[in-house]
Amino acid sequence: MANIPQRIIHEWLRHDKKFPHVWCAGCSNGIVLGSIIRALAGMNIDRDDIVMVSGIGCSSRMPVYVDFNTLHTLHGRSIAYATGIKMHKPHLKVIVITGDGDCTAIGGNHMIHAARRNIDLTVILINNSIYGMTGGQASPTTPHEAIATTAPYGNIEPDFNVCDLAMGAGASFVARTTAFHTVEVQNIVREAIDHPGFALIEVISACPVIYGRLNKKGGPPQMLKDMRDNSVPLSAAEKLPPEKLEGKIIRGVLRKEIKPEFCASYADLVKRVQAMGGEK
């Protein structure tokens, strides 16, 4: 794997935008953005062939800063827009950047149906366990008993396991990793873009300013250290007994299988109907 120096990242940013970027000090979104740019820069894809789509949220500010074709859309509807782009121009690499609130709460419907169709999108879900941009409301991935501004005495709801949700909906590529493991994010993003079918990558990230302060998680370095210490690679997790895996983040590619892809099936259908002259 070639090393991508920071110079390349600076080249791939849009310098007519306001820098330093909008995220808080220590927010993992910047680390994930760096890893994504490193992955794409190492793949030798033409920048004009990459489309980055996002909805609303902290992580969804990401496409604003990068020099690809980008689309900043409605809250939760990023996958719906991305489906349209991919259907119209199947050769483009469509990457959806979304947050936990954006993708599992308001856009949960779009996510499960894109997974069911197996359309060739790469969804990077940055899970910081809270609605950071709007002031710290509890999201569907806020852990049980964690504090949020709408759950000041602890969250009574159980949380979503996003990867299980995507696998249940039929996604053909599902992976989980954390923002701390930058090389792993880089490799998984690359693998997901090459994968022909719906790919969902859950990146566990840290929100030190809102989630971290409400739950007394320590500063940004401490939250990253927790990610390092509380996560287990999938190969090691398979050998461990279930009681040792409680509260641990299991990292790695959880599912990878080849299924019929939606755009290819649609092109086949068009060809078949045209050969019949449009008659049944």
Add this chain to the structure above:
Amino acid sequence: MPKKVERDRMGMIIREEDAPEKMEVELTEVKAPGDDDSPVLIYYNWCKKCGICVAFCPTGCLGRKADGSPYVAAPEKCIHCETCDRLCPDFAITGAKDR
């Protein structure tokens, strides 16, 4: 003498015409004196002083100033591992050999 830029409470540049047009201009402005031969380059006007680079530097090459921003405390200790480079959320530090 760099011109005074208006910033808001969060440190963002307020007026559009103040925003630097090209990265090259900004990088030369932000380099601290004597940084040319330093193994680690820090772009101070992008840094938000979160402390991640200092906390994860494996050799103790980086130190933290009183205001929280990093500085190269021991240049000879840098092994160009690029940990700071990869973990910086603000693209504000690079320890790569090829930069």
